[in-house]
Amino acid sequence: MSLEQLNSNRFEEIIYDNCEPSLVIFSRKDCHVCKEIVPMLEEMKPQYEGKFGFYYVDVEEDKTLFQRFSLKGVPQVLFFREGEYRGKVAGKVEEESIEEKIAEVLGV
Amino acid sequence: MNYPGYRQVSGPDLMKDFQKHAESFNVEFLKEEVISVDFSQEDKLIKTKKGKEFTAKAVILACGSEPRILNIPGEKTLRGSGVAYCATCDAEFFEGEEVVVVGSGDQAIEEGMYITKFARKVTVIVLHDEGILDCNKVSAERAFNNEKMKFIWNSTIEEVLGEENVEGVKIKNLKTGSSSELTCQGVFFFVGMIPSTRFINNSGIEMDKSGYIPVNDRMETNLEGIYAVGDNRVKYLRQVVSAAGDGATAAVAAERYIEELNDFHANVLQSDKKILLLFFNVLVNESLEFSTLLETIIGENSNDYKLCKVDMSTKKNLAEKYEIEEVPAVVVLDKGKVIKQLDCSMDKEKLKSQFDAISC
Numbered sequence: 160m161s162l163e164q165l166n167s168n169r170f171e172e173i174i175y176d177n178c179e180p181s182l183v184i185f186s187r188k189d190c191h192v193c194k195e196i197v198p199m200l201e202e203m204k205p206q207y208e209g210k211f212g213f214y215y216v217d218v219e220e221d222k223t224l225f226q227r228f229s230l231k232g233v234p235q236v237l238f239f240r241e242g243e244y245r246g247k248v249a250g251k252v253e254e255e256s257i258e259e260k261i262a263e264v265l266g267v
Numbered sequence: 268m269n270y271p272g273y274r275q276v277s278g279p280d281l282m283k284d285f286q287k288h289a290e291s292f293n294v295e296f297l298k299e300e301v302i303s304v305d306f307s308q309e310d311k312l313i314k315t316k317k318g319k320e321f322t323a324k325a326v327i328l329a330c331g332s333e334p335r336i337l338n339i340p341g342e343k344t345l346r347g348s349g350v351a352y353c354a355t356c357d358a359e360f361f362e363g364e365e366v367v368v369v370g371s372g373d374q375a376i377e378e379g380m381y382i383t384k385f386a387r388k389v390t391v392i393v394l395h396d397e398g399i400l401d402c403n404k405v406s407a408e409r410a411f412n413n414e415k416m417k418f419i420w421n422s423t424i425e426e427v428l429g430e431e432n433v434e435g436v437k438i439k440n441l442k443t444g445s446s447s448e449l450t451c452q453g454v455f456f457f458v459g460m461i462p463s464t465r466f467i468n469n470s471g472i473e474m475d476k477s478g479y480i481p482v483n484d485r486m487e488t489n490l491e492g493i494y495a496v497g498d499n500r501v502k503y504l505r506q507v508v509s510a511a512g513d514g515a516t517a518a519v520a521a522e523r524y525i526e527e528l529n530d531f532h533a534n535v536l537q538s539d540k541k542i543l544l545l546f547f548n549v550l551v552n553e554s555l556e557f558s559t560l561l562e563t564i565i566g567e568n569s570n571d572y573k574l575c576k577v578d579m580s581t582k583k584n585l586a587e588k589y590e591i592e593e594v595p596a597v598v599v600l601d602k603g604k605v606i607k608q609l610d611c612s613m614d615k616e617k618l619k620s621q622f623d624a625i626s627c
């Protein structure tokens with residue numbers, strides 16, 4: 160299931176206004192590691208339907224977003240809950256680390 | 268990415284074309300990580316991380332290579348917070364900043380030059396004496412002429428410093444043994460590639476000390492029915508075009524192997540008659556003469572036996588299976604089981620008498 164791409168406005172709305180517990184992958188088109196992580200997240204998304212949001216930000220299209228989190232590289236998966244930043248994982252991460260981080264953020 | 272027929276294409280796009288092409292021949296793709304294998308039986312077993320199991324008569328190993336990790340403090344924890352491995356992915360994040368590049372091979376120097384488009388200064392940490400880089404001469408020349416490129420010789424890095432983000436690196440001079448710190452906001456590691464073959468460490472597959480798999484010109488490894496192609500095998504040039512060539516060779520070799528295997532099962536192991544498995548070699552005259560003699564005896568005798576000739580030079584696997592080292596040699600099989608090995612005498616009567624002994 161493909162991930163919804165967020166621009167700055169949509170990002171505000173989902174992460175800060177709706178306070179949906181979510182992860183957001185910061186990625187770009189010509190990054191080969193991103194190309195491994197994005198499909199993995201797409202595959203995981205259905206299991207978390209209604210519990211945890213999965214979103215996508217293209218750093219080339221939305222520079223303000225990666226500058227705001229002073230990111231130094233892609234891919235990075237950032238986690239949010241109740242409008243608060245709850246940490247990130249970077250690089251070629253395993254499915255397990257994402258699962259663990261989601262559990263941690265949800266406090267289960 | 269350079270590949271014949273493509274003037275300009277990115278790696279991922281080229282792979283999409285490869286995949287589409289293969290799918291048009293009904294190749295199935297599955298995205299899973301293989302974590303263990305058992306190659307000790309004729310049916311090879313492959314297990315994935317998600318618990319799936321597959322068996323196959325032949326397996327082609329094409330797991331490529333991955334960037335080497337130095338395992339120094341900060342390298343892992345600051346990944347994505349200043350530690351990076353890909354300039355085209357991440358250089359832009361270091362606009363106007365200071366960056367350290369570790370390594371001096373083609374990739375290190377070329378990607379380092381790319382980073383100078385964004386960073387204010389790029390310092391390359393080089394293992395060797397002043398003036399010596401591992402990369403090609405053209406790149407070295409260009410790098411020396413680039414004002415933003417600096418070099419620290421005879422050195423390596425010991426630690427990436429910083430809490431939330433990279434703040435610097437600790438550099439060790441290999442000649443003097445002394446350490447120093449250099450402030451920077453980014454560290455790019457280009458310290459070479461290692462083959463992704465750790466998951467087959469205990470499979471019995473031979474590897475060199477770096478983990479690359481040696482093969483012969485048919486891409487056969489030391490284990491029957493297992494082939495290795497592309498970047499994970501011992502070879503001179505690691506490119507897409509040579510990897511594809513390896514793949515073609517292994518595919519044909521594996522197909523023939525399976526054909527032979529099936530043939531052997533149908534005609535030899537499941538034969539109603541007793542089988543005389545004759546090992547010969549065209550270069551050994553004695554084995555050819557013996558073959559003629561054996562055929563004469565079988566022709567004269569009843570129809571109890573079927574002769575099956577095995578060319579030692581091409582069917583090494585069979586020779587190994589029956590522990591045959593010299594030709595001529597004859598193994599007598601009954602329903603697939605070895606019941607006798609003949610004494611390959613050129614004396615017709617002597618040879619014949621051995622058959623009588625089997626029959627009763």
Ligand SMILES: Cc1cc2nc3c(=O)[nH]c(=O)nc-3n(C[C@H](O)[C@H](O)[C@H](O)COP(=O)(O)OP(=O)(O)OC[C@H]3O[C@@H](n4cnc5c(N)ncnc54)[C@H](O)[C@@H]3O)c2cc1C
Pocket residue numbers: 268269270299300301302329330331332374463466496497498499505506507508510
């Ligand atoms: C930065 C860079 C630039 C390059 N530029 C060029 C170029 O311009 N031209 C060129 O010809 N070559 C280039 N190369 C080299 C080229 O990429 C390789 O030679 C080629 O990709 C090798 O193909 P391969 O199939 O052997 O391995 P890979 O392409 O590395 O593929 C191996 C695959 O196996 C998978 N895998 C590994 N372990 C497992 C496991 N346990 N379970 C399941 N899957 C596994 C990996 O995920 C990967 O998908 C470049 C390489 C790099 C790093």
